[in-house]
Amino acid sequence: xAGVIQSPRHEVTxxxxxxxxxxxxxSGHNSLFWYRQTxxxxxxxxxxxxxxxxxxxxxxxxxxxxxxxPNASFSTLKIQPSEPRDSAVYFCASSxxxxxxxxxxxxxxxxxx
Amino acid sequence: xxxxxxxxxxxxxxxxANSTLRCxxxxxxxxxxxxxxxxxxxxxxxxYIPSGTKQNGRLSATTVATERYSLLYISSSQTTDSxxxxxxxxxxxxxxxxxxxTLSVSS
Numbered sequence: 001x002a003g004v005i006q007s008p009r010h011e012v013t014x015x016x017x018x019x020x021x022x023x024x025x026x027s028g029h030n031s032l033f034w035y036r037q038t039x040x041x042x043x044x045x046x047x048x049x050x051x052x053x054x055x056x057x058x059x060x061x062x063x064x065x066x067x068x069x070p071n072a073s074f075s076t077l078k079i080q081p082s083e084p085r086d087s088a089v090y091f092c093a094s095s096x097x098x099x100x101x102x103x104x105x106x107x108x109x110x111x112x113x
Numbered sequence: 114x115x116x117x118x119x120x121x122x123x124x125x126x127x128x129x130a131n132s133t134l135r136c137x138x139x140x141x142x143x144x145x146x147x148x149x150x151x152x153x154x155x156x157x158x159x160x161y162i163p164s165g166t167k168q169n170g171r172l173s174a175t176t177v178a179t180e181r182y183s184l185l186y187i188s189s190s191q192t193t194d195s196x197x198x199x200x201x202x203x204x205x206x207x208x209x210x211x212x213x214x215t216l217s218v219s220s
Contacts, residue, residue: 042212107155109154
C-alpha cells in the first residue's frame, strides 16, 4: 500500500486566495483526520470523519475552513479566503475504526504571504 | 478535554546513551501512540500501545493505563534518533497530541 497520500507537498499563495489541500486514505481505512501543526500550538486536530461523515469539527478555526469527503478514499480541506496566520503544516491521517492506530501522510506545508 | 503532557521538553544526548521519555494523560484512553517526527517533518508511527509493553529494536514502550502514563525507552542512541517524539492519546474521539520531546543526539 502507498500509505496516506497528500498533495501538494508545498503551497505558497497570496492572502485572499483559495487553497485546497488533498488527501487519499489507505485502502480499507474508514476514518480520516485533518491536523494542523504550528510552532505555537503544536499538532491540533481540525476535523475527523468516520465512514465519510464528519464526526467532530470543533477544531476547525473558523468558517473560512471547510472539509469534505466526496468518497470513501479521498478528502479535501479548503481555506477561503486564506490569511497569513493560516501558514502551517497540514497533515491528514487515516485509520480503521477499532484497529491499530493512525497512519499519517507527509503533510502539506502552506505559506500564505 | 484530555490533557497530554510530555517530559522532558528537550533532551541532549551523546551517541550511545540511553534515555526515557514520559507521557502523562489526564483521562482513560483507548489508544495511545508514540510518533517520531524526523528532520523532514514526517510523522513516523513508532508504537501503538494502549497498555502493556512492546519492543522494536532499540526502542521499547510501556503504558500503564491505570496510572495514566506511558514511557518510551531509547537505548544506545544514534544520531538518526534525533527529532521530536510525540505521544498522542485517544479518549474515544481522536488522537490528541502532547507538545513533544525534542531529542538531539550528537556523535
